[in-house]
Amino acid sequence: MKTVLRQLWFLVAKDLQIEARSHQTLGLVTVLGILILVVLGLGLGRQELASGSSATAVLWVAYLFSGVLCFEKTMSVERQDGALAGLMLAPVDWGLLFVAKLIGNLVLLGTLVIIITAAGVLFLGFNVMAGFWPFVIITSLGMLGFAAVGTLFSAAVSSSRLAGGLLALLIFPICLPLVITSIQMLLSVFRDANEIDSSGLAILIAFDCIYLVISWLVFELLLEP
Amino acid sequence: MNKTFFQNWGSLVYWFLTLIAFAVGVWLVFAVVPTEETMGPIQKIFYLHLPIAFNAFLVCTVTFVCSVGYLWKKQGYWDDLAVASARVAVLLCSIVLLTGMIWGHSAWGVWWTWSPRLTFSLVLWLLYVVYLVIRPSIEEKGRRSLVCAVYGIVAYLDVPLVYLSVRLMPDIHPRSIELAPEMTWVLLYWMLPVVMMTVGLLCEGYSVQRRVSEQQNQTQYATRQTATSIHPTGELT
Numbered sequence: 001m002k003t004v005l006r007q008l009w010f011l012v013a014k015d016l017q018i019e020a021r022s023h024q025t026l027g028l029v030t031v032l033g034i035l036i037l038v039v040l041g042l043g044l045g046r047q048e049l050a051s052g053s054s055a056t057a058v059l060w061v062a063y064l065f066s067g068v069l070c071f072e073k074t075m076s077v078e079r080q081d082g083a084l085a086g087l088m089l090a091p092v093d094w095g096l097l098f099v100a101k102l103i104g105n106l107v108l109l110g111t112l113v114i115i116i117t118a119a120g121v122l123f124l125g126f127n128v129m130a131g132f133w134p135f136v137i138i139t140s141l142g143m144l145g146f147a148a149v150g151t152l153f154s155a156a157v158s159s160s161r162l163a164g165g166l167l168a169l170l171i172f173p174i175c176l177p178l179v180i181t182s183i184q185m186l187l188s189v190f191r192d193a194n195e196i197d198s199s200g201l202a203i204l205i206a207f208d209c210i211y212l213v214i215s216w217l218v219f220e221l222l223l224e225p
Numbered sequence: 226m227n228k229t230f231f232q233n234w235g236s237l238v239y240w241f242l243t244l245i246a247f248a249v250g251v252w253l254v255f256a257v258v259p260t261e262e263t264m265g266p267i268q269k270i271f272y273l274h275l276p277i278a279f280n281a282f283l284v285c286t287v288t289f290v291c292s293v294g295y296l297w298k299k300q301g302y303w304d305d306l307a308v309a310s311a312r313v314a315v316l317l318c319s320i321v322l323l324t325g326m327i328w329g330h331s332a333w334g335v336w337w338t339w340s341p342r343l344t345f346s347l348v349l350w351l352l353y354v355v356y357l358v359i360r361p362s363i364e365e366k367g368r369r370s371l372v373c374a375v376y377g378i379v380a381y382l383d384v385p386l387v388y389l390s391v392r393l394m395p396d397i398h399p400r401s402i403e404l405a406p407e408m409t410w411v412l413l414y415w416m417l418p419v420v421m422m423t424v425g426l427l428c429e430g431y432s433v434q435r436r437v438s439e440q441q442n443q444t445q446y447a448t449r450q451t452a453t454s455i456h457p458t459g460e461l462t
Contacts, residue, residue, distance in 0.1 A: 149379065156372045166362055173351045174379050177386055180344060199393055210382055218375050221296060224368070 007092050011100030016107060018077055025073040026108060033066035033116040041124050055126040056186040060179060062116050063109075063143070068168045070108050071150035072157070074101065084223070094220035098151060102215075105147045113139060131189040134196045138189075141204040142182035145211045149174050152215040156222045178207050239425055246418035250411075258411045267331040272412055274324040276419040281317035284310050284423060285349070285384050288356075292377030295370055304370040305438050307377055309430030311356045313423060318350040341390035349387055352380040366441060 019025055040058045041049065048054050078084040087097060117139075120126040128135055150171055157167045185200040254269050261268035291307035294300075325343065326336050337343065356376055363369035404412065 152375070152379075156375065166359060169355055170359060170376065173348060173355050174376075174382075176348045176351070177345065177383060180348075203393065207382070211379070214379055218296065218378070221371060222375060 004093075004096065008096055008100055008103075011092070011097065012103045012107075015074065015077075015100065015104035019074075019104075019108065025070055026111060028073065029066040029070045029108075029112055030115050032069055033062040033112060034119050036062040036065055037116065037119050037123055049124050053187060053191045055120060055124045056190060057183055058124060059117060059120045059126065060183055062120075063113060064146070064172065064175070064179065065168070066112055066116065067109055067143075067146055067150060068171060070112065071105060071154035071171075072167055074105055074108065075154040075157075088223060094223060095216055097223070098216050098219035101155075102147055102151045105151050106143065109143050109147055113143060127190075130193070134189045135186065137196065137201075138182050138185050138204070141201070141208055142178050145178045145204070145208045146171075146175050148208070148211040148215045152219055152222065155219060178204065181207075236425075236429070239421075243418055243421040243425055246421055250415050250418050253411045253414060258407050259405070264332065267328065270324050270328055272415045273419075274321065274328065275412060276415045277317050277324065278321045279416070280419050280423045281314060281321055281349075282384055282388070284314040284317060284427070285353070285381055287427070288314060288353070288377045289381035292374040292381075295374040296378075301370070301438055301442075302435065304374065305434040306427075306431050307374065308357075308360070309427055309434050311353050311377070312430050313426045314353045315350065315357060316426070317423070318346065318353065322346060322350060341393075342387060345383060345387040345390050349383045352383055356380060366438075366445065
């Protein structure tokens with residue numbers, strides 16, 4: 001167990017160190033996320049945003065598109081100089097590679113969500129303090145499932161000749177149940193000032209568990225140097 | 226030659242019987258079963274809508290099972306059956322959505338409403354459309370089958386959600402339906418032509434897909450043979 005945790009730590013630290021040195025992924029996806037916020041914010045107008053029903057959906061659109069680019073970039077790093085082939089030859093369980101990639105992606109997504117939400121507070125007038133903890137719980141659960149599916153299919157796409165846009169095509173329909181449930185729950189909290197919905201929460205947790213288990217099981221089948 | 230002749234005749238007879246079964250179903254709906262008081266004649270669309278929806282779930286299950294089968298055995302026929310079933314799933318889901326929209330327009334006055342079951346049915350249709358759309362984008366056959374098998378498994382998660390959405394979330398669809406006995410019998414009868422149609426489409430789709438795969442295998446083999454017979458200097462060996 002100690003060896004596994006040590007290996008996991010090294011794998012996650014490797015990904016985060018690469019990102020800390022290059023700032024390639026986070027810089028790019030943050031700018032894309034803010035751009036989406038600005039474009040949609042301008043399109044919707046002040047009155048629509050002030051009603052409080054649009055801001056959560058706009059934020060989720062920004063998370064999704066930036067997230068897809070994030071998955072693409074983190075997996076494409078492994079393709080350079082045969083890094084993935086090296087990892088696959090290392091005496092590490094391939095399932096652990098999935099967990100490490102997932103944790104790396106979650107750290108990046110978490111940072112992305114914080115920055116984009118802060119931009120949403122600034123540009124869209126989104127009052128996150130009206131339901132801060134429900135927002136944190138719902139978004140975290142949504143992001144966990146999204147990251148599991150994203151990490152799985154980024155491995156499939158990066159080793160084939162699929163164009164980048166097709167990763168979004170693969171991930172979005174699969175994540176739609178998660179996205180719909182998350183947005184509905186956020187709307188209930190921010191627009192209708194309700195408590196967090198327990199049946200919605202159960203759906204989110206169920207989806208996260210299923211996505212995590214399936215992704216972990218089939219990830220190594222999709223790995224190709 | 227004879228085998229092809231009988232296969233074609235067998236298929237023709239099968240589709241003819243299916244057509245007769247549909248004709249009997251239509252006669253039952255319009256001549257035997259009484260018209261529902263509240264909804265009027267538009268309610269008769271229900272006899273097609275429910276069996277098609279049920280069969281759409283079944284076909285999605287076939288895609289799921291074949292995807293698991295491909296990951297387990299890595300045999301091409303699993304992938305071929307998965308593609309054929311995904312095509313039928315898209316067709317059936319389209320019919321379910323269309324008949325549902327016609328019903329919705331009559332019952333609720335709108336063609337579309339974002340209720341959980343309708344939304345998740347649309348997501349199901351989208352998932353299987355994407356399954357078919359991404360296939361040509363992956364050139365290498367083994368890789369394509371592998372990615373699609375994984376996608377087929379993950380996409381299936383939406384099926385229980387479509388079914389359970391009415392129980393888990395507030396929806397305009399009823400949780401259970403009470404029908405007059407003759408309505409129930411006619412509804413059960415309609416399962417027959419729809420199942421026959423689904424099985425027929427699956428078999429036809431599978432045989433077409435199998436032929437396409439064999440042709441692709443032969444082309445890939447011929448390309449590989451040509452590539453290996455050319456010497457690095459460019460001369461044919």
